[in-house]
Amino acid sequence: MSKIKIIPLGGIRENSKSMYIVEVEDQIFILDVGLMYPENELFGIDAVIPDFTYLRENADRIAGVFLSHGHEDAIGGLPYLLDEFDLPVFGSELTIELAKLQNQNHGNSNFDDFHVVGQDTEIDFDGILINFFQVTHTIPESMGISIRTDEGNIVYTGNFKFDQSAHGPYKTDFNRISDIGKEGVFALLSSSIEAESQEENVSDKRVQKVVNESFIQTDGRIIVAAVKSNILRIQQILNAASLTNRKIFVTGNQLTDILDTAVKLKKLFLPEKNLIKPISEIDKYRDDQIVVLETGSSGEPIKTLRRMATKQHQHVNLKEDDLVYIATSPSIAMEVTVAETENLIYRAGARVEKISDKIKASGHATPEDLQLMINLLNPRFFIPVQGEYRMLAAHADLAHEAGINYSHIFLLSNGEVLEYHKGKMSSTGEVPADDTLVDGIGIGDVGNIVLRDRRLLSDDGILVAVVTIDRKKQKIVADPHIVTRGFIFVKENYDLINEANAIVKKVVKKNLKDNDFDWSSIKSDIRDDLSDYLFKQTKRNPIILPVIMEVNQRRWYDN
Numbered sequence: 022m023s024k025i026k027i028i029p030l031g032g033i034r035e036n037s038k039s040m041y042i043v044e045v046e047d048q049i050f051i052l053d054v055g056l057m058y059p060e061n062e063l064f065g066i067d068a069v070i071p072d073f074t075y076l077r078e079n080a081d082r083i084a085g086v087f088l089s090h091g092h093e094d095a096i097g098g099l100p101y102l103l104d105e106f107d108l109p110v111f112g113s114e115l116t117i118e119l120a121k122l123q124n125q126n127h128g129n130s131n132f133d134d135f136h137v138v139g140q141d142t143e144i145d146f147d148g149i150l151i152n153f154f155q156v157t158h159t160i161p162e163s164m165g166i167s168i169r170t171d172e173g174n175i176v177y178t179g180n181f182k183f184d185q186s187a188h189g190p191y192k193t194d195f196n197r198i199s200d201i202g203k204e205g206v207f208a209l210l211s212s213s214i215e216a217e218s219q220e221e222n223v224s225d226k227r228v229q230k231v232v233n234e235s236f237i238q239t240d241g242r243i244i245v246a247a248v249k250s251n252i253l254r255i256q257q258i259l260n261a262a263s264l265t266n267r268k269i270f271v272t273g274n275q276l277t278d279i280l281d282t283a284v285k286l287k288k289l290f291l292p293e294k295n296l297i298k299p300i301s302e303i304d305k306y307r308d309d310q311i312v313v314l315e316t317g318s319s320g321e322p323i324k325t326l327r328r329m330a331t332k333q334h335q336h337v338n339l340k341e342d343d344l345v346y347i348a349t350s351p352s353i354a355m356e357v358t359v360a361e362t363e364n365l366i367y368r369a370g371a372r373v374e375k376i377s378d379k380i381k382a383s384g385h386a387t388p389e390d391l392q393l394m395i396n397l398l399n400p401r402f403f404i405p406v407q408g409e410y411r412m413l414a415a416h417a418d419l420a421h422e423a424g425i426n427y428s429h430i431f432l433l434s435n436g437e438v439l440e441y442h443k444g445k446m447s448s449t450g451e452v453p454a455d456d457t458l459v460d461g462i463g464i465g466d467v468g469n470i471v472l473r474d475r476r477l478l479s480d481d482g483i484l485v486a487v488v489t490i491d492r493k494k495q496k497i498v499a500d501p502h503i504v505t506r507g508f509i510f511v512k513e514n515y516d517l518i519n520e521a522n523a524i525v526k527k528v529v530k531k532n533l534k535d536n537d538f539d540w541s542s543i544k545s546d547i548r549d550d551l552s553d554y555l556f557k558q559t560k561r562n563p564i565i566l567p568v569i570m571e572v573n574q575r576r577w578y579d580n
Contacts, residue, residue, distance in 0.1 A: 056097030088112035089179025100127035113162035159384035161190030173207030213408035241342030263292035341370035482507025
């Protein structure tokens with residue numbers, strides 16, 4: 022009987038940052054190492070990656086890293102992992118090339134332990150066999166991963182959907198999935214992002230027709246906002262541009278890198294040789310010959326549209342008769358931002374079309390697809406992954422409808438250990454799985470206290486109280502001076518500032534008379550007294566920073 026543990030370190034009760042640990046006997050297999058781009062409350066944070074603490078404690082048992090596809094929610098955290106661990110990395114050809122690109126951009130260009138695998142590849146790790154199967158997603162060569170154990174296969178679907186019109190590197194290998202199901206599936210980890218959907222996806226063939234129609238019906242410029250790694254959608258934009266005799270003008274170097282990689286590997290096809298033009302040549306073409314392709318990660322394209330709408334973009338500013346075409350479905354967290362951006366676009370004289378308003382065109386499996394995957398694999402145990410809790414719960418209900426008993430369905434949390442022991446699967450504990458925050462070159466050095474201070478700074482600003490003392494003479498040498506940023510307009514609040522100065526002066530004098538003078542006490546007293554006063558007067562709580570400078574006054578005499 023195999024000793025098996027399944028531990029999510031990311032991707033549970035959240036839509037990104039996928040990372041799942043599968044332990045079989047004494048070997049650890051890492052499935053995806055994603056990142057998450059922060060929401061607004063993570064002030065100044067560039068990215069969020071999984072916690073690697075458990076892996077550090079068990080580094081000698083890690084067999085390798087297995088990547089399902091080339092999106093950043095699956096590979097974005099890999100460079101940070103490879104900063105610490107020397108591990109073999111396996112993935113499809115495009116996935117590996119994009120992982121290398123991520124690694125190079127991070128500064129890990131010397132790492133070369135990458136291995137390209139395909140759906141016919143089988144890797145033997147001391148009797149544990151790893152297999153792969155191709156699935157349909159918005160990026161070519163997306164794959165599910167199967168780990169064969171004595172108890173049956175442990176299958177991770179990665180991000181997928183079913184589309185009978187998909188072909189080539191997007192086509193699902195139904196035969197391989199069926200074969201894995203016939204071999205017997207012990208546990209299935211399946212993506213849950215669209216488990217709540219009330220509408221099923223249309224085929225990508227239909228999506229192409231909708232994109233073509235919008236381009237044909239537009240006489241002005243078309244500005245397309247898309248996620249940079251959604252290669253399928255970018256291919257559809259290229260096809261529509263070629264069909265309507267338009268040229269593509271790309272903004273940003275990151276898209277160029279991904280385009281170059283995909284074209285080089287023949288995963289992205291240019292319908293005509295000179296379809297893509299540098300943005301510097303945009304003025305040479307008529308409006309009805311122009312498509313501007315604006316891409317980025319997560320909400321970046323939407324933020325760029327805001328700059329275009331408010332005349333702050335370096336190359337393209339919106340004008341009357343422009344069509345802004347939002348080609349990918351924004352996340353729920355971006356809904357308010359998208360609505361605000363639409364308003365700015367219309368005020369600039371342009372109009373907006375969102376592909377999501379016309380058709381359901383997600384890259385993730387909707388309920389019928391999710392149940393079909395469950396029926397093809399017929400797992401003994403089911404673990405919904407990647408999605409908010411409500412999505413995981415909806416997926417659990419779908420699995421139950423497909424015949425899996427709720428007692429064999431596990432809604433986990435990040436860090437929760439699911440262990441198979443003596444014929445039973447149960448939750449047996451937790452490992453560290455806190456978010457690791459990336460801020461510039463700092464990794465994990467920004468915690469809750471720093472974020473709290475940043476939030477307070479954004480809400481109520483900062484007030485600095487500076488005072489100079491001579492402790493030996495127990496006197497104030499220079500009267501307090503108040504400096505504020507983001508709190509109040511000083512010129513209109515002289516009385517408030519004067520009273521704050523008086524409070525500081527009073528607190529300092531009181532502490533100077535105390536024989537047990539303590540620096541931390543005086544600063545704490547200043548903060549407490551000022552905070553009480555300022556809140557009563559303004560109903561605000563700025564961050565208060567007391568700065569106490571000490572000098573020794575001496576009288577010099579000429580001899």
